[in-house]
Amino acid sequence: MTPTPASAPATGTAPSGEENWLRLDRQICFSLHAASRAFNGVYRVVLKDLGLTYPQYLVMLVLWEEGELPVKKLGEHLRLDSGTLSPLLKRLEAAGLVVRERSARDERSVVVRPTREGAELRERAEQVPRRIVAATDLDVEEIRDLRDRLDVLTRALDAAAEER
Amino acid sequence: MTPTPASAPATGTAPSGEENWLRLDRQICFSLHAASRAFNGVYRVVLKDLGLTYPQYLVMLVLWEEGELPVKKLGEHLRLDSGTLSPLLKRLEAAGLVVRERSARDERSVVVRPTREGAELRERAEQVPRRIVAATDLDVEEIRDLRDRLDVLTRALDAAAEER
DNA sequence: CACAATTCAATTGCGCACAACCAATCAAGG
DNA sequence: CCTTGATTGGTTGTGCGCAATTGAATTGTG
Numbered sequence: 001m002t003p004t005p006a007s008a009p010a011t012g013t014a015p016s017g018e019e020n021w022l023r024l025d026r027q028i029c030f031s032l033h034a035a036s037r038a039f040n041g042v043y044r045v046v047l048k049d050l051g052l053t054y055p056q057y058l059v060m061l062v063l064w065e066e067g068e069l070p071v072k073k074l075g076e077h078l079r080l081d082s083g084t085l086s087p088l089l090k091r092l093e094a095a096g097l098v099v100r101e102r103s104a105r106d107e108r109s110v111v112v113r114p115t116r117e118g119a120e121l122r123e124r125a126e127q128v129p130r131r132i133v134a135a136t137d138l139d140v141e142e143i144r145d146l147r148d149r150l151d152v153l154t155r156a157l158d159a160a161a162e163e164r
Numbered sequence: 165m166t167p168t169p170a171s172a173p174a175t176g177t178a179p180s181g182e183e184n185w186l187r188l189d190r191q192i193c194f195s196l197h198a199a200s201r202a203f204n205g206v207y208r209v210v211l212k213d214l215g216l217t218y219p220q221y222l223v224m225l226v227l228w229e230e231g232e233l234p235v236k237k238l239g240e241h242l243r244l245d246s247g248t249l250s251p252l253l254k255r256l257e258a259a260g261l262v263v264r265e266r267s268a269r270d271e272r273s274v275v276v277r278p279t280r281e282g283a284e285l286r287e288r289a290e291q292v293p294r295r296i297v298a299a300t301d302l303d304v305e306e307i308r309d310l311r312d313r314l315d316v317l318t319r320a321l322d323a324a325a326e327e328r
Numbered sequence: 329c330a331c332a333a334t335t336c337a338a339t340t341g342c343g344c345a346c347a348a349c350c351a352a353t354c355a356a357g358g
Numbered sequence: 359c360c361t362t363g364a365t366t367g368g369t370t371g372t373g374c375g376c377a378a379t380t381g382a383a384t385t386g387t388g
Binding site: 037040041044070071072082083085086087106108109110 | 335336337338339340345346
Binding site: 044136140150153156 | 191199200201203206207222225242292293299300301307308313315325
């Protein structure tokens with residue numbers, strides 16, 4: 001039928017149109033929320049041996065590739081701000097995995113660099129991706145496709161949140 | 165293609181296969197992480213008028229459908245434990261949206277029920293799903309498909325995390 | 329050189345997620 | 359009756375995510 005005007009009975013019958021919107025919304029937000037936490041749970045198990053949390057692992061991944069970069073750049077890679085990164089990096093520093101030091105060129109900037117110990121951790125982390133991919137029970141093609149869909153979704157959501 | 169950054173083989177062997185695994189893993193975890201937070205950001209904007217956070221909205225969704233249920237059942241619906249729910253429910257109670265009271269039948273159980281104010285909030289929340297779905301820039305079919313894929317993924321991840 | 333605007337990181341405060349532990353309650357067995 | 363065990367919420371501690379503020383350093387301009 002044509003979309004019922006907002007005359008949705010509050011509690012009586014179940015108006016198929018409006019109710020479906022609400023339920024669909026609930027399912028998609030439930031699903032994404034649950035998937036995100038499920039992923040976090042798997043990473044928690046896999047990363048326990050390395051003594052890293054999931055976001056800490058993300059930080060180390062970037063540092064392993066980039067080698068050294070200021071907090072600002074690090075935050076751009078991960079889409080995290082200093083409010084999240086500052087205490088996280090302090091914990092990584094306390095664990096002896098990274099060093100933080102003020103840039104000589106720009107005293108405002110703090111440069112993060114993996115220590116020898118942090119760099120060596122990379123080898124032990126090499127096995128992580130395989131275990132994660134295995135846990136998804138998906139093949140590479142499906143993962144790639146899902147990733148692409150999520151990236152498209154993220155861009156749309158960011159754009160929508162931006163303009164309000 | 166292959167914009168391989170100056171990631172010199174740190175330890176000697178840098179088999180392209182391994183490197184690809186690591187990068188693919190990074191992309192899927194980045195993507196899911198980013199999508200989850202992007203969703204959260206949109207919900208933050210949309211729910212600001214209602215004075216609800218995203219998890220609080222999830223709780224109210226369940227209560228609007230179920231009407232009244234113990235914390236245990238609520239946690240099963242949302243896959244959240246009391247460590248998360250207890251303070252959250254206290255905040256909802258402080259906002260006058262729910263009441264918590266011990267069950268007469270079983271003194272161990274605490275039953276949560278929306279207040280009149282909390283029930284009335286449902287009507288103002290009716291518009292939320294449409295705005296969220298619009299923000300995704302996807303049609304219903306695509307959302308349904310993505311949700312199903314995420315649910316499958318979540319089940320696989322939960323199973324993998326379980327057995328270790 | 330002096331001053332204002334900008335940039336950047338740190339800090340603070342609030343809320344969520346989860347693990348570990350604790351307290352109260354109910355049920356079953358002696 | 360009392361004890362044991364299981365169930366159910368609560369509490370505490372750690373860490374992430376984000377908004378808002380602060381403060382220092384750099385850059386731009388006269």
